[in-house]
Amino acid sequence: MKIVPSKINKLGLISNFGSTCAVRRSLEDANLYTFGQKVHLGICTTFDQKIQGLDCQIPSNHRGLEFSWSTSGPFRKKLRGADVALSLSQFAMYNGLETHTEIYKGETEFHRAIVVPNSYVDSLLKEIDCDVKNVTFDDVVFTTTPIIASLKRDLFGNRFVQNDIVFDCLMSSLLIEVFTKFPNTYTEKINRLSSQGRFPGAVTRAKRILTEMYQSQTLNLDELSCHSGMSKFQFIRSFKETTGQTPMQYLTELRIGMAKNRLVTTKQPISDLSRSLGFNDLSAFYRNFKSAVGVSPHVFRKMDLRS
Numbered sequence: 376m377k378i379v380p381s382k383i384n385k386l387g388l389i390s391n392f393g394s395t396c397a398v399r400r401s402l403e404d405a406n407l408y409t410f411g412q413k414v415h416l417g418i419c420t421t422f423d424q425k426i427q428g429l430d431c432q433i434p435s436n437h438r439g440l441e442f443s444w445s446t447s448g449p450f451r452k453k454l455r456g457a458d459v460a461l462s463l464s465q466f467a468m469y470n471g472l473e474t475h476t477e478i479y480k481g482e483t484e485f486h487r488a489i490v491v492p493n494s495y496v497d498s499l500l501k502e503i504d505c506d507v508k509n510v511t512f513d514d515v516v517f518t519t520t521p522i523i524a525s526l527k528r529d530l531f532g533n534r535f536v537q538n539d540i541v542f543d544c545l546m547s548s549l550l551i552e553v554f555t556k557f558p559n560t561y562t563e564k565i566n567r568l569s570s571q572g573r574f575p576g577a578v579t580r581a582k583r584i585l586t587e588m589y590q591s592q593t594l595n596l597d598e599l600s601c602h603s604g605m606s607k608f609q610f611i612r613s614f615k616e617t618t619g620q621t622p623m624q625y626l627t628e629l630r631i632g633m634a635k636n637r638l639v640t641t642k643q644p645i646s647d648l649s650r651s652l653g654f655n656d657l658s659a660f661y662r663n664f665k666s667a668v669g670v671s672p673h674v675f676r677k678m679d680l681r682s
Contacts, residue, residue: 581610627667
């Protein structure tokens with residue numbers, strides 16, 4: 376079945392078509408296109424897509440930083456005037472305002488994408504007076520690093536149980552990684568500020584520390600404020616102004632978010648799960664979990680919210 380691009384791309388990304396859109400319905404009815412989409416408002420949108428038998432090229436541009444990669448074979452794109460085919464060990468990364476074209480050749484393809492809104496990227500860059508709209512990376516196709524691979528697994532591994540605190544921490548870590556490791560418009564400035572301990576900012580840096588150390592039972596406010604480079608009082612005030620929560624409240628919610636996912640994706644005993652998430656005792660885990668979720672961990676596991 377051939378699809379004429381001019382007739383299907385008036386709304387931009389095909390995955391942005393609403394569920395009632397005639398084009399999307401026709402593609403789904405013909406078993407050409409299925410996707411899972413999860414929106415973490417203000418943080419990112421993730422897409423898990425299957426394309427089958429679709430023969431067309433779909434140009435698009437949108438606000439936000441996009442990451443995309445294949446999970447089953449070459450995924451073709453046209454970027455900056457060149458055709459590229461992403462292998463399983465690669466990913467594409469670019470400013471969504473750059474026109475990019477998805478190329479389908481009638482094959483069955485599986486691919487994933489993350490779109491991070493400008494507002495979220497700006498929260499990382501605003502402290503160093505950089506404009507997210509002007510960000511471009513020197514290349515558009517990159518070899519996946521171990522940290523990027525781990526973050527991608529975590530981002531999609533937690534897709535069954537929505538928790539924006541988890542995604543916030545993971546996205547902070549992802550953006551720090553790409554802006555410090557891959558040459559871009561602001562690399563020179565970022566390198567200079569990083570060497571001075573001024574990039575990333577204190578709150579973003581703290582989120583990365585939380586992502587890396589949330590399992591530690593000894594992680595406390597003194598340690599977090601030390602990593603942030605601020606006094607404890609300044610750190611608490613800055614963190615709460617940015618997130619609406621104190622650092623320790625945020626840490627507890629992060630641990631609960633991780634617990635929700637593990638409860639429905641593993642058979643790990645709850646007592647072991649509690650310890651592995653940094654809770655000092657099982658009663659504290661039960662108390663915090665029920666306060667946040669409304670039911671006990673045991674009941675939540677039986678509910679299995681993926682179904």
